[in-house]
Amino acid sequence: MTRPAFELAYRAFRALLLLAWMSFVALSAGATPVPEVHLTSTFAEVALGRSSEVLHDRMGTMDLEAVRRSQQWRKLSSDAVPGGYSHGVWWMRVRVTNSSGAPLQAILDLNSPLQDYVQLLQVDPSGHVVHQDEAGDHLPLSRWKSGGRTLRFLVSLGTAESRDLYLRLATEDGLHVGVRPALRSLPEQSQHDQFDTLVHALYFGMILALLLYNVVLFLSTRDRALAYYVLHLLAFGTWAWTFRGYGLKYFWPESPAFNQHVLLASISLSVVTQSLFLMHYMRVRVDAPRLYPVLVAVTAANALALLSPLLGGYAGPFFLACLGVLAGVVITYACAGYLLRKRSRPALIVFVSFAALALGVTMYLLRLLGALQPNFMTEYGPEIGSALQMLLLALGLADQMNTLREQKLQAERHAAAAQMALVEQLDTLVKARTQELEQVNAKLADLSIKDELTGAYNKRHFTEVFQTELARYGRQGGVLSFCMFDVDFFKAYNDRYGHPAGDAVLRKVAATVRARLRRKGDRLFRLGGEEFGVLLSVDRPADTVARYIDGLRQAIADLGVTHEGSPFGKLTASFGLVILGSASQGEALDPEAVYALADRQLYEAKRNGRNRVEVEA
């Protein structure tokens, strides 16, 4: 071999060595073992988190070849691929080997409808992509190969076949949702979906029932708290419906952008309507006036957050919406805590119901972070928590309406009692006034028949009574006695002692006589000037009448009123008496005639010396 030929051969050998070394390096880098999962004949479900590896492609530029060769793969500490803000791409890989002894189909389910773009690359052990699928809530549903509420892919394996599954999770603007991919056999997936549908049917059924019930309640009561509660149920229900993927699946499958808007708007609307409801339900304005402006401000901020989609993107508005939710939770707890110290029952219900929601959501998040084991409570934590919250608030509302109705009834009872008391008071007043009026009337009537100076009945009344009594006597018989008496030398008395003294004497005489008329029917009349008449009761026996009248005369004389103008030296009176005995029964007596008889006897008494009684028998 010539020297140049040798050098050429040597160079070729070196190049071959270099190529071999480079190939070795390249092959050894690509040959990093992929964690493997064996699917046996008893396979039902494998949670892929801990059985797989993840890779964070921070720039989002790596292709399959690059990730296959990467040395950055690491194990996960939980079942969930980390969520949060990152503009990179998350990759997940696992080798699945069909050890069931027969061809096998499985579903790779992300257990979430929320991930912008997902790609599943199924690669055979030699590195060839044998199958490629895409899905994601930024794609219309028609581009998801395997339909379902959640993001999922079909994996078909031949007997003893192995495939490397590369799952690529990308976002539009950096917001990654923590997903928990699981591989399930078809029967297991079907059972899982059935149970999931049942739980959500119950959940959304409950929201719908509460919604309708409260709409009816609102229509009958027109209570604003109820109206806000209905709107809140509507907003929250819409959010939950969309969040769980039913919006995209059933309502707007070809409008992923609209799905994002609904998701964002329903968060802010939920907080706004909830704050408005709480304002009325807990009477924040009246009972917590210093917190009220803060609650109003938070509500207004959440209302403004509804406009945040105008800023573009999803991550930014979502961040704002989350801030709004946080502010809403803080102010709600502040109000409820403050009002709890005032022993407000609505505040207690709000406190407990929000605690239930917080507990449910916390359990769900802890499960996502791998701190809790998966179970019914952690899987459906938000649903259970919010269902409890909604039920408690609905019960609270019903309780408040009951309390209000009770208060209204009590107020009505009080008003009725007060009205009753007023009526009674009015009644008593009317009775008192009537009595007073009757008394005044009686007094007026009395005054109209009495003589002002002496208090004896007046002449007008005498005429009436005398006529009536005579008529009665004419009908019934019995004894009727009438006498007239006249103060003796009264002119002289007036002349000597003055007219006022005369008046006083007349009063004294009348009082003396009246004091002795004790029987019912005995009456004293002033017939004019110093002349009086006495009509005696029919019950008085005839033989006692003259003596009785003489007793009156004696009583006047016994007054001992000095009268120097009288031969008796004191005041006296003369009496003319007529006694109509039973012999006169049935006679129609003429009052004037009887009067004249008495007057004549009085005249006789005067003529016979005064201070005496003359009787017409």
Ligand SMILES: Nc1nc2c(ncn2[C@@H]2O[C@H](COP(=O)(O)OP(=O)(O)OP(=O)(O)O)[C@@H](O)[C@H]2O)c(=O)[nH]1
């Ligand atoms: N003070 C006073 N005097 C009266 C009243 N009414 C009548 N008189 C006076 O009574 C007097 C009656 O006088 P007379 O009819 O002459 O009778 P008399 O002086 O009593 O004489 P005899 O009846 O015969 O004893 C008159 O002077 C009347 O002015 C009165 O209301 N008050």
